[in-house]
Amino acid sequence: MGIYSCLGKNLDEVTASLRAGKSGIGIDPKRIEYGYRSPLTGILERPVLKGILDRRSRVCLPEQGEYAYMATAEALKNAGIDQEYLENNEVGVLYGNDSSAKAVIDAHTTAMEYKDTQMMGSGAIFQSMNSTVTMNLSTIFKLRGINLTISAACASGSHAIGLGLMYIRAGWQDMVICGGAQETNYLSMGSFDGIAAFSTRIDDPTKASRPFDRDHDGLVPSGGAATVILEEYEHAVKRGAPIIAEVLGYGFSSNGVNISQPSDAGSIIAMERALKDAGVAAKDIDYINAHATSTVQGDQLEAKALDKLFAEYRTPISSTKSMTGHECWMAGASEIVYSNLMMLNSFIAPNINFENPDEYSQNLNIVNQTQEKNIDTYLSNSFGFGGTNSALVIKKFRNTK
Amino acid sequence: MQKEEVIKTVNEFLVEEIEIEENLLKEDALLKEGLGIDSLDFVDIVVIVEKKFGFKIKPEEMKDVRTLGQFYDYIVSKVN
Numbered sequence: 001m002g003i004y005s006c007l008g009k010n011l012d013e014v015t016a017s018l019r020a021g022k023s024g025i026g027i028d029p030k031r032i033e034y035g036y037r038s039p040l041t042g043i044l045e046r047p048v049l050k051g052i053l054d055r056r057s058r059v060c061l062p063e064q065g066e067y068a069y070m071a072t073a074e075a076l077k078n079a080g081i082d083q084e085y086l087e088n089n090e091v092g093v094l095y096g097n098d099s100s101a102k103a104v105i106d107a108h109t110t111a112m113e114y115k116d117t118q119m120m121g122s123g124a125i126f127q128s129m130n131s132t133v134t135m136n137l138s139t140i141f142k143l144r145g146i147n148l149t150i151s152a153a154c155a156s157g158s159h160a161i162g163l164g165l166m167y168i169r170a171g172w173q174d175m176v177i178c179g180g181a182q183e184t185n186y187l188s189m190g191s192f193d194g195i196a197a198f199s200t201r202i203d204d205p206t207k208a209s210r211p212f213d214r215d216h217d218g219l220v221p222s223g224g225a226a227t228v229i230l231e232e233y234e235h236a237v238k239r240g241a242p243i244i245a246e247v248l249g250y251g252f253s254s255n256g257v258n259i260s261q262p263s264d265a266g267s268i269i270a271m272e273r274a275l276k277d278a279g280v281a282a283k284d285i286d287y288i289n290a291h292a293t294s295t296v297q298g299d300q301l302e303a304k305a306l307d308k309l310f311a312e313y314r315t316p317i318s319s320t321k322s323m324t325g326h327e328c329w330m331a332g333a334s335e336i337v338y339s340n341l342m343m344l345n346s347f348i349a350p351n352i353n354f355e356n357p358d359e360y361s362q363n364l365n366i367v368n369q370t371q372e373k374n375i376d377t378y379l380s381n382s383f384g385f386g387g388t389n390s391a392l393v394i395k396k397f398r399n400t401k
Numbered sequence: 402m403q404k405e406e407v408i409k410t411v412n413e414f415l416v417e418e419i420e421i422e423e424n425l426l427k428e429d430a431l432l433k434e435g436l437g438i439d440s441l442d443f444v445d446i447v448v449i450v451e452k453k454f455g456f457k458i459k460p461e462e463m464k465d466v467r468t469l470g471q472f473y474d475y476i477v478s479k480v481n
Contacts, residue, residue: 055419056441116457118447118448121445
C-alpha cells in the first residue's frame, strides 16, 4: 500500500501523524479571495515529478493524478512489484475519482482568453476526464488488465477496493491496483462550499473537523491519494509477496432517497452486507473507521446506525477525518490505508476534537486519545452523495504456515 | 527578427519545455523521426510559438517543414 495525504507523503510519515493525532488542516488564502464561506482545507504539497516522469506523462497528469502516481509507486514498491513484473503480467487498475475540475476550468479560461481551443494544449483533455487517474496510471505503469475509474462520490475509493475484490474472486484478475484520488485546489471545491457543507471554524483550523462531537458544524475538504495492491491469495503466496491483510467482505447499498442526505437505514444495509460477505459477526469487529465527516446530519445518522449494530459490543470507533478532513473521492481508500497502518502497529488513531457527545454519539465507544490495541478485524464505512454506500471488512494477515 | 534570435528562442523552448536533448538540435534533424516530436507535442509547440512569436502556425504551411532548419526558416518568414 501507499499514501500521499495531508498527514504525510508516505506510510512512515502518516503512521507518525496518526499516532500523534496530528491534524493536517489549514487555511487556503485563495479561497477567501474566491468567495468561499470557508477557506479551511487539508494542506499538502504537490509532488515534484520532473526528473521522475517524462514530459508526456507529466503534461497529462492533473493534481490528483500526481498524488495517485506517488501513492501507487510507493504501494508497488512495498508489494515487491517492479516495472518488469508489470510488463510481463496482467495487472489491472480500479481507482476512485469523481472530478477533475481544475483541468476543465483552466481549459475553459484559456479558450475564453484566446478564442481558440488549441491554446488549451495537449494535456487538457487527458487531465479533464473523470477517468484521468486510471488512464494515466495504466499508461505510466504499462498496465494491461482491467482499466476503470469508479465514480461514486465520497464512496469512490471504497467501492474501488470492493470491486477489486470482486474481480479477484471471480478469477478475472490475479492482481489489481485499487485506490482513490482527490484534488485539493480551490477551483474544485467552490460548489461544495456553496451548499454550506463546510465548517466555518476558521479561527481554529485544527479543531474544525470534529466528527461525532456536539459542536460539529460541517466538514473540511481535503485530498491526496491512497493505493492498495489487491492480489489473489495463492498468487501472492507463490510470489512471496509481503501480505498485509485480507479483504474479507464488501457491502454496498443505495439509499434511494435524497441527493445530499445520508440514511441510517441504507448504511446499515451496506454494513450488514459487508459483515455477511466477510462471514463475521458484529462482535468480531475490533475497530470501526467511521465515515463521519463532521456534518451534523451525516454524523448523527451514522451514529444511529453504529449504535444499532455495535453499541452492545462497545466496539472502538474513530473517524480519521477528524485529522485529515474529508478526503472525498479518496477517503474510502485512504481510510483502508490508515486502518491497516493502525492494525500493523497495534494502535487506534484518535477521533481528535471529540470532546462532548451529542444524543446520538453518547452511547458509542468513540476513541479520542491514541489507544494501544491489537486489531485483528476492522470495518470501514464510506457514504456518498446520491445515497451510495460502501463498507469493507478487512482482516489482518497472519502467516499460519 | 534575426535568424540567430529565432534559433536561440526555439532551441530554448525545445530543451526547456518539450524536453528534447540539446545535442540533438541540428538544422538537418528531422522533427518527427529525429527529435521525436509527435502530434501531441506539436500542439504544445503551436501554443508556445503563438505566445513567443505572436502568430499561429497553420497546418497547411507546415506541409513541407520536416527538419529543424526548415522550422527555423518558417518562423523567420512569418515574423518578418
